[in-house]
Amino acid sequence: MANLCEICGKGERSGNNVSHSHLKTKRTxxxxxxxxxxxxxxxxxxxxxxxxxxxxxxxxxxx
Incomplete structure (x- = not known):
């Protein structure tokens, strides 16, 4: 299924998981x-x- 709203256009966003030791990995x-x-x-x-x-x-x- 598409991750996009046909009304407002809201879609998938990306950012970082930040661990306690401040290591960063990508996530959505x-x-x-x-x-x-x-x-x-x-x-x-x-x-x-x-x-x-x-x-x-x-x-x-x-x-």
């Missing part, structure tokens, strides 16, 4: 993407949406 944070049936451009489609957009009401879910 992935958004919580859900595949839902939603109304987009007046028609029902399956879209990839982050949970923040679902909770804030930016997506109208289709029943």
């Amino acid at each position: 944070w992935k958004p919580n993407i859900q595949r839902v049936k939603g109304v987009m451009n007046g028609e029902i489609q399956k879209i990839n949406v982050c949970t923040r957009c679902l909770r804030s009401g930016k997506v109208q879910r289709a029943i």
